[in-house]
Amino acid sequence: MLSAIALHEVAGSDARLRDALRAADLPTDDIEDDGRAFFEAVSGDGQTIGYSGLERCDGDYLLRSVVVLPTHRGHGLGQAIVEATLRNVGSGGDIFLATTSATSFFSSIGFSEVPRAEVPAAVLATRQLSSICPSSATIMKRNRPLT
Numbered sequence: 289m290l291s292a293i294a295l296h297e298v299a300g301s302d303a304r305l306r307d308a309l310r311a312a313d314l315p316t317d318d319i320e321d322d323g324r325a326f327f328e329a330v331s332g333d334g335q336t337i338g339y340s341g342l343e344r345c346d347g348d349y350l351l352r353s354v355v356v357l358p359t360h361r362g363h364g365l366g367q368a369i370v371e372a373t374l375r376n377v378g379s380g381g382d383i384f385l386a387t388t389s390a391t392s393f394f395s396s397i398g399f400s401e402v403p404r405a406e407v408p409a410a411v412l413a414t415r416q417l418s419s420i421c422p423s424s425a426t427i428m429k430r431n432r433p434l435t
């Protein structure tokens with residue numbers, strides 16, 4: 289069973305969001321640009337346990353900025369944050385992400401690697417994929433519905 293968490297939207301300028309992303313070596317250069325939504329994940333007892341983000345790419349979405357604070361890792365909270373975040377996505381459209389370090393994690397929760405040639409132009413044009421993430425980043429796509 290997934291852990292009970294609540295997501296609260298936060299601005300890209302949120303200092304604690306920026307600190308958490310920096311500490312996890314995730315991109316922060318574009319987090320104040322338009323077209324992104326970021327979420328703080330809070331546990332049932334009110335602790336901040338991580339963050340996530342969504343970026344609209346025409347009809348598709350880039351899932352980004354997924355981080356579980358170090359002391360909370362390994363308890364299923366990463367999966368819970370991803371599932372809760374994707375509930376903010378409307379029907380239709382595919383979910384993509386780019387990662388340099390968490391391919392196994394995302395594979396275990398229903399994402400598969402896709403070749404860049406099969407990634408929509410609007411996703412490839414995001415700053416994450418076009419300039420911030422190295423060209424060696426793995427691009428993944430959600431391949432099953434929400435649990």
Ligand SMILES: CC(C)(COP(=O)(O)OP(=O)(O)OC[C@H]1O[C@@H](n2cnc3c(N)ncnc32)[C@H](O)[C@@H]1OP(=O)(O)O)[C@@H](O)C(=O)NCCC(=O)NCCS
Nearest residue numbers: 312353354355356361362363364365366367390392393396
């Ligand atoms: C990746 C990250 C979000 C995972 O969070 P987490 O709460 O520790 O993960 P969970 O406990 O929900 O793990 C879910 C599954 O993934 C597996 N998993 C978690 N981290 C993993 C990793 N780094 N490598 C391989 N598998 C991993 C778990 O074993 C678990 O599998 P299981 O259900 O079969 O046991 C967390 O380690 C993190 O914040 N890392 C730094 C930031 C980052 O790399 N973000 C991704 C790029 S956007």
